[in-house]
Amino acid sequence: MLGAEGRRQPEDGGEAGLCVVVLGGTGFLGRHIGEAFSARGARVHLVSRSRSEGGTTDPRCVALDLLAAGPRELTGFFASAAPDVVVNAAGRAWRATEAEMAAGNAELVDRVTQSLAGLPRAPRLIQLGSVHEYGAGTPGTGTSEEQEPAPVTPYGRTKLLGTQAVVRAARESGVDGVVLRLANVLGAGAPAGSLFGMVAAHLGEAARTRARGGEPAELRLPPLTARRDLVDVHDVIDAVRAAATAPGTDVAGQVINIGRGEAVPMRPLIGRMIGLSGVDLPVTESGADRPVARTDVDWQQLDVSRALRLLGWRPRRTLDASLCDLLDAEMPAPVPVPVPVPVPVPVNGRK
Numbered sequence: 001m002l003g004a005e006g007r008r009q010p011e012d013g014g015e016a017g018l019c020v021v022v023l024g025g026t027g028f029l030g031r032h033i034g035e036a037f038s039a040r041g042a043r044v045h046l047v048s049r050s051r052s053e054g055g056t057t058d059p060r061c062v063a064l065d066l067l068a069a070g071p072r073e074l075t076g077f078f079a080s081a082a083p084d085v086v087v088n089a090a091g092r093a094w095r096a097t098e099a100e101m102a103a104g105n106a107e108l109v110d111r112v113t114q115s116l117a118g119l120p121r122a123p124r125l126i127q128l129g130s131v132h133e134y135g136a137g138t139p140g141t142g143t144s145e146e147q148e149p150a151p152v153t154p155y156g157r158t159k160l161l162g163t164q165a166v167v168r169a170a171r172e173s174g175v176d177g178v179v180l181r182l183a184n185v186l187g188a189g190a191p192a193g194s195l196f197g198m199v200a201a202h203l204g205e206a207a208r209t210r211a212r213g214g215e216p217a218e219l220r221l222p223p224l225t226a227r228r229d230l231v232d233v234h235d236v237i238d239a240v241r242a243a244a245t246a247p248g249t250d251v252a253g254q255v256i257n258i259g260r261g262e263a264v265p266m267r268p269l270i271g272r273m274i275g276l277s278g279v280d281l282p283v284t285e286s287g288a289d290r291p292v293a294r295t296d297v298d299w300q301q302l303d304v305s306r307a308l309r310l311l312g313w314r315p316r317r318t319l320d321a322s323l324c325d326l327l328d329a330e331m332p333a334p335v336p337v338p339v340p341v342p343v344p345v346p347v348n349g350r351k
Contacts (some may be wrong), residue, residue: 094193
């Protein structure tokens with residue numbers, strides 16, 4: 001069945017029957033997104049540099065070097081796959097120069113939008129942006145999509161260029177594109193270059209060392225003074241699914257924040273993660289006792305009201321559940337999610 005915009009619409013209002021292309025499909029976010037669409041009956045193509053990238057030989061994988069592919073090659077691929085939805089989860093975040101980030105986070109997005117604009121039947125493009133595009137938030141308040149971005153890191157600057165390419169293509173070329181501007185994502189398989197991925201890997205190795213009778217190395221971290229907005233990868237999946245089937249009149253050309261809407265202090269959260277792991281080990285914050293030159297901001301909190309209004313989306317997973325998923329992927333034994341304890345509600349000032 002074709003919708004008013006020419007894209008196939010799922011008969012049941014879900015994703016069954018859709019053709020979904022996930023760029024960066026073997027990465028942290030792309031892998032989770034592809035699995036979620038497949039589980040709901042979509043036909044999924046996971047695009048990566050090789051079919052075995054990320055340690056997988058998934059038959060859904062399509063070998064295509066996105067950084068080397070020009071608009072003509074991309075157009076040919078999209079025309080052959082005939083997707084209803086394209087999710088761009090590709091990009092560079094860790095251990096890359098600003099030029100390498102620009103190639104993966106900005107120039108690629110520009111070529112993708114050019115290619116999609118030339119198709120006779122345009123798919124929905126879902127670009128995964130980043131909270132780091134905003135730069136500094138105002139303590140005590142959430143940052144809305146109306147705030148003028150002022151990124152302070154190479155990653156934030158290059159991701160912003162990608163967002164601008166999608167919004168421009170929607171305005172000038174009629175590309176059916178939407179940007180989901182994500183908070184920092186937590187979940188199983190988080191990249192080792194990220195703070196939480198690195199801590200999880202260290203705790204897993206510490207648990208194995210202690211099981212062998214050894215003494216684990218201390219956990220050395222940067223100063224944990226910042227507050228960050230965080231979102232579970234399963235909540236991100238729900239947002240992507242909602243964006244995939246939302247009316248184009250609601251979302252085309254829009255930037256939509258996806259986060260918890262909270263600025264979570266990092267030091268107690270890392271402490272909670274260590275406690276959930278059951279591994280007791282020393283922690284050192286390098287430079288915590290003296291001022292340091294930061295290349296990032298101290299406060300991140302997203303206003304997520306637009307996501308509720310346009311997508312019917314809100315975050316549902318607890319931070320404990322996110323941390324336990326992250327730890328389970330690294331620890332030698334499963335980490336149970338604690339049962340939330342109900343908080344007594346005051347009545348007439350008494351508990």
